[in-house]
Amino acid sequence: MPTVEERVLAAININDLLVFLNQMVSFPSLGGDESPIQRFLAGYMQSLGMEVDVWELDFAALSQHPAYSIEIDRAEGLGVVGTMGNGEGKSLIYNGHIDVVPAGDLNNWHYPPFQATVADGKVYGRGALDMKGGLACAIFAAKAIHDAGVTLKGKLMIESVIGEEDGGVGALAAVVRGYKADAAVIMEPTELMIAPAHAGALNFRITIPGLAAHGAVRIEGVDPIAKFIPIYQALMNYETERNQHVDNPLFSYPVPYPICVGTLQAGNWASTVAESLTFEGRYGIAIGEDIPASRQRFEAVVANVAQADEWLREHPPTVEWWGGQFEPAQIPTDHPIVTTVGAAFADITSSAPTYQGMPYGADMRLLVNDGDTPTLMFGPGNVRKAHQPDEFVPVEDLAVVVRTLALTALRFCGYEE
Secondary structure, eight states, X not given: OOOHHHHHHHTOOHHHHHHHHHHHHTSOOBTTOOHHHHHHHHHHHHHTTXXXXXXXXXXXXXXXXXXXXXXXXXXXXXXXXXXXXXSXXXXXXXXXXXXXXXXXXXXXXXXXXXXXXXXXXXEESTTIIIIIHHHHHHHHHHHHHHHTTOOBSSOEEEEEESOTTTTOHHHHHHHHTTOOOSEEEEOOOOTTXXXXXXXXXXXXXXXXXXBOOBGGGGGGSBOHHHHHHHHHHHHHHHHHHHTTTOOOTTOOOSSSSOEEEEEEXXXXXXXXXXXXXXXXXXXEEOTTOOHHHHHHHHHHHHHHHHHTSHHHHHSOOEEEEEEEEEOOEEOOTTSHHHHHHHHHHHHHHSSOOOBOOBSSOOTHHHHHHTTOOOEEXXXXXXXXXXXXXXXXXXXXXXXXXXXXXXXXXHHHHOBOO
């Protein structure tokens, strides 16, 4: 007779998972338009016999929480959590977000962004990697347990959340609603590495005043573009300085905590000296770094440049902290959820797991810092392929993750013989 674990693994059908992932990708679940896929997933989890909680997010109430951050105004938002198991053993959360970033210029895509296309062993489509593929793996791990007729001793909760890309309001809503567990896994794309830590990331906006003038007499104006250059260079120097002595072995990246300028806007007429310049970016935060103090150091870099410039001394740039404000998070590498996922991965792949901190901000910090739930990230695909045309997740990665998650749930929650 096959063991319980063998029965559950045998119940996993990768072709069915790919069909299901196609259904998920077909929802263009951009920020603010997440409810249709949330209702779909709630119905699917109900079909697996899961107890499903669906609720309307109260954005006004959530905005009073100190961890609240958001960039997109939403008319509505749904929280969805499916639960299985009898609750007598340890509890486990599998968390995944269903919001995606815009597809951009469709001419840059070889495959339709909102239709999953399987080619060359990869699933292409917006969100296939980040991170509907990982969430599909969690749901199909639960489906395999259900289809094999196995009852978990503990509770397995699958959280489908919105708003991760712009601050994590969906995960925060689940925490505020009372969802916590003995441990959690977030299926972000980690290249199959186990991530017991992730860096923080703070959105910033800097506005540099200028003085408008006709382009024919531009020297009578003050060009904020010229003022931007030394500020940008000072920030890059600051980035180099703060990344020189990183001693966390989980963050062995060339630049583990980068400062990235992502947008720059100036002026309103081609033949006019711009009256102001605004640029936005993200500020990488180290594990354990004091965030208020780090904001002050960043602001001091900008202020020091302004003090060295006659115009900017009298017209100082402003620094705003807006949108996504992702704190860093870390759990011990010997925590039971880390060792359980690692052992399950090794059994599935016959390979030793790799442990690595992720350089991007994520919902993990809300579960760890606000939900008192030890959490790691482990998921299919490479984050470098996210947020770009022809985003994809390897089929083989999906197969590894769904099987690893199934074994993890059985071993962490326990099951009835």
